[in-house]
Amino acid sequence: MPANLPPQAKAKWIKVMEAKTKEEKLKALTEFLSTVPKHKGTEKLVMQIKRQISRLKEEIESEKLRKGGARQSTFIEKEGDIQLVLLGFPNSGKTALFNALTGLNMPSSDAPFETRKPQPGMLKENGLEIQVIDTPSLVPSTDSARNNQILALAFNADALALVVDASSNPNEQRSFMEKLLTERGITIFEEQVKVTIERRRSGGISIVGGRLRNDQVVKLLREYGIYHALVKLTDDATLDDVEAAILETIAYKPALLVLTKLDLNPFLSSDTLMLPKGVKTLHFKYHPRDSDYLKREISDYLLAKLNLIRIYTRNPKTGQVSTRPLVMRKGARVEDVARRIHSGLHENFKYALIWNEHRLKFSPMKVGKDFELADLDIVEIVAQ
Template sequence: MPANLTPQYRKAEQAYRQATSPQEELDCLEIMLREIPKHKGTDKLQSDLKQKISKVKNDISDGAKKPTSDAQSGFKIPHQGAGRVVLIGPPNSGKSQFLTAVTRATPEVADYPFTTRDPIPGMMAFEDVMIQVIDTPPITNDVMDQNMVNLVRGADIVLLFIDLGNDDCAEDIAAILDRFNDGKTRLANDTYLDEEDIGRSYTRTYAIYNKTDDSDSAGRREWINEVCPIVFKSFDISATTGTGLDEVRDAVFRALDVVRVYTKMPTQKEANFDKPFTIKRGETLVELSQLIHKDVAESFKFAKVWGINVHDGTQVKGDYVPADKDIVEIHC
């Protein structure tokens, strides 16, 4: 019997993936358990949720008894922008150069390995939307930082960098894929939680073939296809020259599947076109008002909308689903 999970469950599930503390995980898991349809087809999922809730409660209880250091609590970066993109890859694969090229961040870029020791965030622009991009420490056979794994779990998209300028690129990528396949946080063509194992998470991943301008890149790509065929959607770039960066930027925005909403006050003639709010496609004015401010959400009465799906100034209720680039005037 199919689970037929509700939108409320899916929303809590997404929040659970992006939780940055045990308490946030617990809150999301309890919502998921409350919202899950109760029938035979979800018996195992309900059982998994209850076990996970019990474990997180124990973790919270144990954590309250122990002093925590910065290293124990993990490296936390607040979510910003329309979505989060996490860069992963082996040493010297070009992640930091990419971050420098598409954001204003200034990570250390050098020819020697492990110049990135901590996650480094930046903001990438696509038209009038800002998207968070986070560079992470490199992954090897022996080193894979747990903080980086947590960032991958909570990401909307992962960019896996493949260094076509390195003779060992196939072995490097095979090692990374093996490390993730052995854990609960995995790379995939889409983002979701495993319904058979609530602790197993999959994050949408794009393969970024960097240094495609290297004279031996074609041969190295063939070797990669033999050693570890890449199943993810892929892009050819040169982080140094900028080739292919616009295509990656466009694909990231499309994959986030958000719509831009421009807002205005009833007393204003023009909307603020500089910084639109972004919500997931299919979300309503209720979610938009919560994003603006909790007071706006609580006092929301109606809105007027200008957009491609309505006549200018049409009055709508909170369940209206905005289209991309709608102008919304909220009345409280």
């Protein structure tokens, strides 16, 4: 991993972070790349930046196509609370799974490469709206324009489902997909992320965990123009890991592994199947009645992995509770809900009432705008 990039490279990276449009970012990244010295220590970084550049070029190109009304665009606008992209090799059962989850009826048969373009659908469960995207199949090649388009969708997604046909070399399918993802700068293993940096608007730099000297971490961040952030470190994180996190060289995507065609391979044991740690495995049984179970498992898992909470709002005039929750990040406060509902509500905020029989002794509880919310809270905001 890179360390000690020259000051001019750091200065160029600040430009990358400040870029507001994709075009600006592309230009800034290209300039940054030209200032990075090329040697063993920067090899990985250079590769990742080149990939980021080609990814941006593809996105800009595909947005242009979309605006021009052309059909070939692979870009899919996010809808709902979470975007989940299905990935897999030909005939692995992606479309069969997609149909079970979304209630749509896209063609799914033994013909390989049946799905020609990405197809969105909606999975509604647990109050969550999960946009599921069926994709054309990946091919077992590390140098394929086809794969790159599909991996671009994966990079934009909030979460991934690796669909693996259990009846034909499941381990090979899984490890090849992991390889393709890694090369694209995506990891599905949370523990590989040793450093997370959450930018803040004020409050300086706070560091949680890790064994590094705080002043060194702060110094490094400042060199890259970061003055306010919450930095979380694992115990084995190094300064190089911090720098890699600043340079955004790898993105973590929570993932599910979905095994299909287990009926065709009933003797498959968990020993022969080297299941990845930290990635939830689900069995797709291919029965319509099984889809309720799958939907519930998927939505529970994504809710937890993406640190989301569901907040229901109560109308002070009618006492009616919203049927669909606001989906927010863990740590959200009453004021964030007020802001989401209406900017005026935030300005004229008086107090809020919270109902949640699972966690509060008395409901409703009267709270101020700093109160931190939890999953399934019902909130009524009283304004002046």
